[in-house]
Amino acid sequence: MAAAATDTTVFPLFSALAAELRNQxxxxxxxxxxxxxxxxxxxAGSWRIQGAxxxxxxxxxxxxxNVDVEMPLAFVDHEARSxxxxxxxxxGLAIRARRNxxxxxxxxxxxxxxxLYVSLSALTNILVDLVDRTFEPDLIERLVEFRLPIEKSAMTQES
Structure with a gap:
């Protein structure tokens, strides 16, 4: 019985609270x-032609x-979900389905x-993706300037 009294993960009287208090x-x-x-x-595939x-x-x-947003409350019950x-x-968040x-x-x-989080392998992927894009038919034998409009980046220290 003492274990049940100290268990803070369950509050069986929550549904008996006033709706205003539950919503708060x-x-x-x-x-x-x-x-x-x-x-x-x-x-990958994020390079686009801009300009003429x-x-x-x-x-x-x-x-x-896209950036993932944690909001477990959306999956509790109908009241919390609303x-x-x-x-x-x-x-302006979007809900994306995931398999299983x-x-x-x-x-x-x-x-x-x-x-933009960039691991060493991701940095390689950015450069490979850029080079691959410049060899697509619409850009062959054309002089192209490229721009990465990211103001902030984060990298891991890899040895």
Missing amino acids: IWQEALPKNMKEPTLGLFK EPDLLLGFCCDSL IALAKIREH QYPILVRPFKPTVDA
Whole structure:
């Protein structure tokens, strides 16, 4: 009996609380750092032609990058989900399905705020992806300038 009295993972009387109090608790359980900078991961195939002849520019398009957002509250019950869905809509998050797993929430990568995480292998992939793109038929024998419009990056120290 003593073990049940000290178990803090279960509160069986929660559903008996007033709806306003339950909603306030759900609101307080939402993540507070929704607008903070975070890390995005490189995705191959992100180079796009920007500009026209003679100033042909191959730019890194951040539109294909997404940042995962943790919000377990969206998967608790219908009451918590309704609170979470309002926050999801407010912040423009999208719900992405994953095979055999819970869905995840994502938001677009913001190049002026977020940092692109680049491991040594990812750096190689960025360069290979760029070179591969310049050898596609629409760019063969054309002079192309390239630009990576990421203001912040993060790298691991690999030996």
